[in-house]
Amino acid sequence: MKLLTLTSALLLITTAFSATKPKHPSDIADKYKTTPANPNSSATLPTPSSTPPYSTVGRYKSTSAGPSFGYGMSGVRVLFSDVKSSEFVIYVGLSLGSADPWYKPWSKSKDGCRFAVFVDGERVGDDIVIQPDDENSVRKLSIPNPNGNEKVEVKVLRVSEDVYSKGDGNAVIFEGVTSDDEVTFAAPAPPQISAHFVGDSDTAGFGIHSHPKDPHCLLPKQLWSKISDASLSWASQLGKLMGAEVTLTAISGVGVDSEYGLSPWPTYMDRALPYDDSDEGVWDYSSHPVPDFVFVLIGPNDCGMTHSKNCPDDWESNYIDLLNHYSRVMPGAKLISVIGGSGSGYNDSLLTATQDVIDTFVEGGGEAVMVKVTKEIWESVNDGGANGNNGCMGHYNEIGHGLVAGDLFATLQEMNLI
Numbered sequence: 046m047k048l049l050t051l052t053s054a055l056l057l058i059t060t061a062f063s064a065t066k067p068k069h070p071s072d073i074a075d076k077y078k079t080t081p082a083n084p085n086s087s088a089t090l091p092t093p094s095s096t097p098p099y100s101t102v103g104r105y106k107s108t109s110a111g112p113s114f115g116y117g118m119s120g121v122r123v124l125f126s127d128v129k130s131s132e133f134v135i136y137v138g139l140s141l142g143s144a145d146p147w148y149k150p151w152s153k154s155k156d157g158c159r160f161a162v163f164v165d166g167e168r169v170g171d172d173i174v175i176q177p178d179d180e181n182s183v184r185k186l187s188i189p190n191p192n193g194n195e196k197v198e199v200k201v202l203r204v205s206e207d208v209y210s211k212g213d214g215n216a217v218i219f220e221g222v223t224s225d226d227e228v229t230f231a232a233p234a235p236p237q238i239s240a241h242f243v244g245d246s247d248t249a250g251f252g253i254h255s256h257p258k259d260p261h262c263l264l265p266k267q268l269w270s271k272i273s274d275a276s277l278s279w280a281s282q283l284g285k286l287m288g289a290e291v292t293l294t295a296i297s298g299v300g301v302d303s304e305y306g307l308s309p310w311p312t313y314m315d316r317a318l319p320y321d322d323s324d325e326g327v328w329d330y331s332s333h334p335v336p337d338f339v340f341v342l343i344g345p346n347d348c349g350m351t352h353s354k355n356c357p358d359d360w361e362s363n364y365i366d367l368l369n370h371y372s373r374v375m376p377g378a379k380l381i382s383v384i385g386g387s388g389s390g391y392n393d394s395l396l397t398a399t400q401d402v403i404d405t406f407v408e409g410g411g412e413a414v415m416v417k418v419t420k421e422i423w424e425s426v427n428d429g430g431a432n433g434n435n436g437c438m439g440h441y442n443e444i445g446h447g448l449v450a451g452d453l454f455a456t457l458q459e460m461n462l463i
């Protein structure tokens with residue numbers, strides 16, 4: 046897929062930077078309704094097969110009912126052929142893996158776990174909302190085909206973040222796909238370009254559907270699903286500019302070291318589901334393609350939050366270990382450390398420490414680079430909402446994430462990295 050030119054990227058940044066901001070930033074959330082508009086259906090799905098008519102996107106845990114997804118931007122891709130109409134109907138099965146009492150009060154909020162539908166790369170319709178007490182897991186989806194294409198690729202991807210659950214408590218199982226229309230469907234070819242993004246709340250898309258004075262921000266654990274959206278994060282928007290398929294492993298609040306009561310990132314980085322520490326939940330890197338790029342934006346929760354703007358003493362060595370790990374399990378991928386996170390994402394301690402990490406890693410024979418957003422862009426998306434670029438609790442909204450993505454894309458092109 047053709048990349049955007051540098052001129053186009055700079056135009057995107059300028060346009061977003063100068064655009065009229067909404068009077069009330071929560072208007073942004075109206076673009077993606079979170080009510081369960083896709084009705085349950087009595088349609089029967091085919092029996093699970095060893096060669097299913099779809100391919101997976103991102104990490105998942107295998108179950109007898111189908112792949113189980115816990116990370117944002119994880120889900121399935123299906124290629125429909127012999128399409129003869131401007132709209133056709135499909136049925137997909139999505140069910141919550143489990144709901145123990147510790148998790149259930151959150152999952153029973155009106156917003157549930159959310160999946161979005163993408164047709165030929167563009168998000169369409171209302172989100173699919175999955176609740177633990179759904180009577181039927183099968184959903185009926187109307188797929189638009191306004192250009193009359195004979196082949197249409199559909200993605201059904203998780204966009205809400207896991208909510209600090211236990212095991213598979215917030216994972217969603219994809220049970221299958223079928224259609225009443227006379228279309229054929231199969232797993233599409235692998236993407237030409239793939240990019241994997243590692244990080245914290247910024248990469249996970251926390252707070253996007255919100256604004257600094259949103260009352261939902263005061264109770265994030267109860268309404269986490271409503272205000273998060275991985276498909277609009279800087280990672281997803283950068284991947285779209287690159288023409289790459291995006292996958293994520295990102296958890297809000299996490300750092301290279303332990304923060305906010307969470308374990309250090311290395312505890313989670315090899316899991317198929319964020320909070321499943323079982324032997325069956327280990328991600329098998331050898332059975333999946335190596336991405337072309339691995340972007341890592343991690344550190345703002347370590348350097349500048351509870352450490353008085355200084356990185357912990359062992360932060361650099363732990364970050365180097367993390368990069369060494371990714372270079373082993375994803376050999377050949379371009380490792381890129383990113384500076385541009387919200388809050389403490391641009392403080393001097395983090396900048397210096399990250400550059401030291403990259404220098405040491407390269408001197409030891411590794412291959413990695415550091416890229417950062419320009420100071421002007423970073424300040425414009427970390428101004429407390431004055432420019433309409435912020436969502437919940439100091440994080441970026443869709444506009445802010447777009448500014449970061451566009452700026453990084455231009456820098457990557459200037460550095461001949463893409």
